Amino acid sequence: MLGRVNHIAIAVPDLGIATTMYRDTLGARVSQAQALPEHGVTVVFVELPNTKVELLEPLGPDSPIAAFLEKNPSGGMHHICYEVDDIVAARDTLKAAGARVLGDGNPKTGAHGKPVLFLHPKDFNGTLIELEQV
């Protein structure tokens, strides 16, 4: 089921500082910041040769990463996104295995305009997993 690691998401309290750090200190290629108000985040992509890191800063009052940053004020690794070929088939297999899908269980349109689902971290060793159909 699991395909490529599409991205590793890191929640950060200050996107400007984090972007400078990845670009200037760590010498990585970074994108312009993109505000995604419908997802409650502003994102910068750190482009690595084989995958990308997404730096996420909360945007708006209902950001899905606000609670995480309250618990981890310096930021931290937030989730891993894996690509899948068929997200509905993946969901059905996971649910049959007893794994919990967050929300109403139906794929939503993710930050890249593709169908995504999130799996409950308690079912996966404390790791929040996003699945994205590519």
Add this chain to the structure above:
Amino acid sequence: MLGRVNHIAIAVPDLGIATTMYRDTLGARVSQAQALPEHGVTVVFVELPNTKVELLEPLGPDSPIAAFLEKNPSGGMHHICYEVDDIVAARDTLKAAGARVLGDGNPKTGAHGKPVLFLHPKDFNGTLIELEQV
């Protein structure tokens, strides 16, 4: 400086359960478990098409992931490892930029038999970064 994401490490309390989950529930290819007593972990590699996830279980009384699992009993994302061409040059650049290198600052031989360093998570948005010279 940053090259490929070599791996994402996930600390787990029970490697058998985690391996079964990644293999059977998530449908990924997983390796045999390898005990690395000199690194204080037993590791299983989850092979994805573009990188790998390493599942780490503590081994022995002084495991470097024991404290993390005390704080996160279900497990969680522990570090990201990036490849670099020249780890001593990378270290010197990072130290000149004010970043803290863990330990005595000298590269050690990592779990893959190559020189590695860890960077202080407080300097990188709560993310523990490993650099590995490839």
